[in-house]
Amino acid sequence: MTHELKFGAVKRNTVKLGAAALALGLLTQAAAAESTVTLMAYSGLFQERYTKAVVEPFMKAHPDIKVTYFPVNSSAAMLGNLRAQKAAPQADVVIMDVSVSKAGTDESLFTKIDEANAPNVKDLYPTARIPDVAGVAVTFDNLVMLYNSDAVKEAPKSWMAMADKTYQGKVVIPGMPDIQGLSLVIILNKANGGTDYLKDVSKGIAAMVEIAPNIQTWEPKPEVYAPIVTGQASVGAGWNARAQVNNQTSGGKLKATIPQEGTVFQINTINLIANGPGGDAAKTFVNYALGPEAQKAFTESMFYAPTNAKAPISQDALDRTAVKFMDKVIPVDWIALAKVRDAIGEQWRRRVVPASR
């Protein structure tokens, strides 16, 4: 009996030990294989939605890779970080505005993304590959006219409704050097007969001068959406994705529309940082972020238009993006535009801002 007891005890101990060893083994195995990818991207709403829609599902599908989200509030600040870390990069992947990623490309901060290191690149829309930029487009957004549905009953048909006397002191537009103000100049330039925005935007500037007296602020804070939701302002210009989320969270107080003059795309690119610490895991993440699953999840979560043509996006979400209105999208070469941005800003400062005083 004692023998049996002893034996039982030994058996139990062996089982316990075995289980412990197994658990330990699994743990060390996980620890050994786990690599970390640091993703630098926008803070706030973008971080919240991107983490849920892309980062968490990615980690579930790749238990050996841990993704750390490093939030930064603007593309320019991201470039500042990358410049400071050039000798020893701390991040692997960065999501930023296309014109900033062009500057980063020219400073040799990135590794080129192509079919070889991210096979999903083959399914991207042609516009998602930007010449002379190391990264590729990961989201498309577009400028929309915002309005408060209590103050404005019918969706405005034209951007020039913002010049209407009824909206005096009730118009909010993030002014230049913000690219939302710049985008509006380009849209209105074309609407008024301008042909090449790289050569002459005087017609767009003239249209902005008409809107300027109605402006409440050129610097809506924290963003352009809040004053429209609260009713402090009635109409304005902002980006579609955030407008759609604000439309949902405000219970329809803020609405967005693309007026007859059209809209322009804003492009966020995803970029591989040269010599990042994450190595091949970073490429795996970039490929996933460009894949149909991630593109579908993020579009359905935050309504950026997808850059992957094969992403099976629900009709409901697609209706909230510019995909349906492609005929209204005015093509803009952001890289070429960056070169004349200062000159346009000069006209904005000398003509548009004084007209708003």
Added chain:
Amino acid sequence: MSAIALPARSARRIGPTGVVMLLLLPIALVNAVGFLWPVVNLLRMSFKETQATGALIDTVSTATWATVLSDSFTLDLIANSVGVSLFITLLTLVASYPIALYLHRSTGLWRTILLVLVIAPLLTSAVVRTYGWIAILSSQGLIANALLFLGITPPRLMFNLTGVVIGLTEILMPYMILALLSGFGRLDPRFEEAALTLGATPWKTFWRVVVPLTAPGMALGCLLCFVLAISSFVTPKLLSGGRVFLLATEIYDQAIVTLNWPVAATLSMIVLVLFGAALALYTRALRRIA
């Protein structure tokens, strides 16, 4: 520097000057690392260039300086910033002087309570206080509603220069009051009594006795407020509505939005020169007063 490298046995030989040097060393090091080095970096940055795409070119050239200094907008910026900051400094002085004088003359618990009230706003960040002003000055705010109630159409109180001036004046007042108080040491109530006994009117006593005696405090307060006003960025950014062009907000735009670091650095160096000029003026004024 060499004092630290000396072996311990020579410590006895360090004279009074040596001790002073030794005691100054830590703060000198902190300043060298925390102030001098970044300024040198900034100076170096102002001699770099950017490509049209925003990419930084690592060269040594005066191109950025030439562009910035030849642009008439820069001169507008400087004139505007200096003018607005001087105006705000003057308003702060006028608004703070009576409070400081009253505080100087009060005693006991009452003085303590008043001092705490003056210092309390400094414990809150400028961002929060600026948002407070937005609530008060907005078109649906306290003042606008009060004016509407009285049948007056309210003027635009913020998202323009008016808002910036109101906000910054209030935000800078505690600094001015504290600077004034620290300079009021020479103001002995017996001087005023003597003046009054000798037949001076209260007004004359104020102009001929109180003001000259408090002038050093005023000079210090004005220097402090001018420097803080011209370098303040949060309040103008939130209250100007993009209608007022100031050096500090332009530096922000160049560094953070347009990505032109060399231009931002050049403008920062110009602000530093303005600081130097203000300091020189202060020293001269102080010599004349004292």
